[in-house]
Amino acid sequence: EDKVVQSPLSLVVHEGDTVTLNCSYEVTNFRSLLWYKQEKKAPTFLFMLTSSGIEKKSGRLSSILDKKELFSILNITATQTGDSAIYICAVFQGGSEKLVFGKGTKLTVNP
Amino acid sequence: NAGVTQTPKFQVLKTGQSMTLQCAQDMNHEYMSWYRQDPGMGLRLIHYSVGAGITDQGEVPNGYNVSRSTTEDFPLRLLSAAPSQTSVYFCASRESGNPTDTQYFGPGTRLTVL
Numbered sequence: 001e002d003k004v005v006q007s008p009l010s011l012v013v014h015e016g017d018t019v020t021l022n023c024s025y026e027v028t029n030f031r032s033l034l035w036y037k038q039e040k041k042a043p044t045f046l047f048m049l050t051s052s053g054i055e056k057k058s059g060r061l062s063s064i065l066d067k068k069e070l071f072s073i074l075n076i077t078a079t080q081t082g083d084s085a086i087y088i089c090a091v092f093q094g095g096s097e098k099l100v101f102g103k104g105t106k107l108t109v110n111p
Numbered sequence: 112n113a114g115v116t117q118t119p120k121f122q123v124l125k126t127g128q129s130m131t132l133q134c135a136q137d138m139n140h141e142y143m144s145w146y147r148q149d150p151g152m153g154l155r156l157i158h159y160s161v162g163a164g165i166t167d168q169g170e171v172p173n174g175y176n177v178s179r180s181t182t183e184d185f186p187l188r189l190l191s192a193a194p195s196q197t198s199v200y201f202c203a204s205r206e207s208g209n210p211t212d213t214q215y216f217g218p219g220t221r222l223t224v225l
Contacts, residue, residue, distance in 0.1 A: 032211060034213075034214070041218050041219055042201055042216035042217060042218050042219050043154075043201075043216050044216075045213050045214070045215070048211060048213065050211065088153070088154070090154075097142070097161065097208040098144075098156060098159065098169070099144075099156070099214060101146075101153045101154040101155075102153060103151065103152065103153035104153055
């Protein structure tokens with residue numbers, strides 16, 4: 001069965017901390033991996049990763065993919081209260097052309 | 112572009128009632144999908160469409176129907192609402208089946224079935 005597993009499921013940190021969110025996957029015919037941020041409404045796109053070892057970076061957020069070990073990490077440095085959200089990992093599956101979603105990691109950043 | 116729009120934002124139904132959740136996109140995207148999101152379950156695919164006139168079942172299709180008569184619109188119909196269908200529903204679209212295409216989500220519809 002295809003699955004995407006995120007860890008931890010929830011995390012509470014203080015402003016200024018650095019966090020690492022994990023996403024492992026077992027998906028047949030992997031094509032790409034996506035990270036989303038969901039605050040109160042719909043998920044918004046953060047990154048798409050297709051190649052191993054190439055870091056994607058946007059401000060304080062960065063992500064990398066390891067296709068050999070079948071995982072990705074999302075790093076957030078110098079966290080701010082505005083980073084509080086659910087971070088969702090999804091894998092695009094070729095053939096079915098569908099996204100397989102993880103359950104998300106709920107990040108809470110306290111002042 | 113308005114992106115992906117959904118109506119209504121909130122809806123309360125009684126068990127057995129039927130209704131249609133509307134979804135539209137103005138980006139000329141071929142792929143459209145419906146998801147439901149429940150606490151602790153993540154996003155689960157209900158139905159999806161790879162183009163006008165083509166639909167297929169996702170992970171949790173029972174109790175829902177879809178149609179895709181135009182590229183822009185992808186309504187989701189609940190035939191006879193049940194309390195188990197209480198959830199937040201998201202419509203999404205992407206340009207094609209290319210794995211490098213970004214998927215865009217609508218703002219969601221919060222449905223409560225009493």
